[in-house]
Amino acid sequence: MAKITYIEHDGTEHVVDVKNGLTVMEGAVKNNIPGIDADCGGACACATCHVYVDEAWREKTGSTSAMEDSMLDFAENVEPNSRLSCQIKVTDALDGLIVRMPESQH
């Protein structure tokens, strides 16, 4: 279980507990948090689950796969700390994670 803070583009914060094994994307969708669309349900096919990982957490969230990298390369408003949240699995090590959402997912 990890407490994750999701921050919408307008600054609205949502703090929720997410079960281990779910992804950061699933944590948002199952709690009805706006700002993560996740059209493909986690198949790494849509890039509509884009988040910015808080600097302090970049290492702990692991590295990107080649597929995720090339999806992000063509997403909008990508920053060095951009990730597809469906590709980050939640573990105890992510307790306290903070992610921010881009202005839009399309």
Place this chain on the structure above:
Amino acid sequence: MSQSDAHVVILGAGHAGGTAAALLRQYGHTGLITMVGEEPIPPYQRPPLSKAWLKGEADADSLALKPLEFYGEQNIDFRPNLKAVKLARSDKTVTLSDGSIVSYDVLIIATGMRPIRLPIEGADLEGVLTLRSAADAEVIKAALGPGKRLAIIGGGYIGLEVAASARALGAEAVIIEREPRILARSACEALSNFFHGYHLSRGVEFVLGAGVEAFVGEGGKVTGVRLADGRVIECDVVLLGVGAVPNDEIAREAGLECARGIVVDLEARTADPSVFAIGDVTHRPLPHYGRMFGPESVPSALEQAKQAASAITGRAAPTPEVPWNWSDQYDLKLQIAGLPFDADKILLRGDPASGKFAVFHLKGDQVQSVEAINSPPEFMMGKQLIANRKSVDPAKLADPSVSMKEVAV
């Protein structure tokens, strides 16, 4: 115009209906929401049923759009195991299968599609299956495994995905297709050939150009498929993957215009201002192509759920999306953007033999659609090119050494 206290009734608790209910609350709707669904469980995602879930890589929790508690917490009256049987628009009521009557201020029809069952001899034998629901998927999974032989009627995406999953589960799979090639209706020849070869190399058998005449069985259970030329393909179980039809009967009977599905506008509204329809049950406009189409995809269901929830809560309509879709088979990721309407040229980028390539369908120098195999840049950029109606340089597009960022002129 917003009616924040309107009673919204949603018929069909699937991907579109479930999303619309959640979005209505996200967008601030305070009125009652009733969601009626024929299935016993809350809304879930179907795509994994032929892919990750079937292979045992996802569980019921991850299929569910939201946990069951969500509906209670959000004051959404979710009513499972109930079918809507009649719509009376003049008094704004819906009759349910238990005889109860529900009144609405605003109605959203989200009843999806059902698979076509072939009207031939033996179609009701045990083991002749279709795949639409989680319950269907349970039955199929239980019938697959080492030593089992699955015959799939129809070489479309669902059939191919199930074939790949069946192989992963150690079962044999044979695809029987009426056309001379698989994916004949939905993909170009290069893609058909590629998938054919890929599945062959993983042990899937194909019987192409073959009409299915009957299913044969023993003791009420299917044992084979009899073809028009008299051959019998032996099997333990059959999956029908020959297409689906919209569940639009209640709308038709209520006098709403239907084509192949309920006709709606860009707000997902029918000609009756109190009745919306979303998802696979609709026949909807595609602004990028200036025509109407039946969607059959999750992104389309989500877009229309946004349209209806926006219209009901008085929000601006979402920007029209380029239709898109995906499929996972073995280690292949297929991403399709757009539809190949009116295309006059097909262009290959990359080498199919490398397992990484894309097929572009062009109309003049504009991209109408792209099918990208293990090629996210081609998909992502292709989708943007379709959205912006940008012209491309076909020579650059056909040259994989030129970055996708440089193909627009």
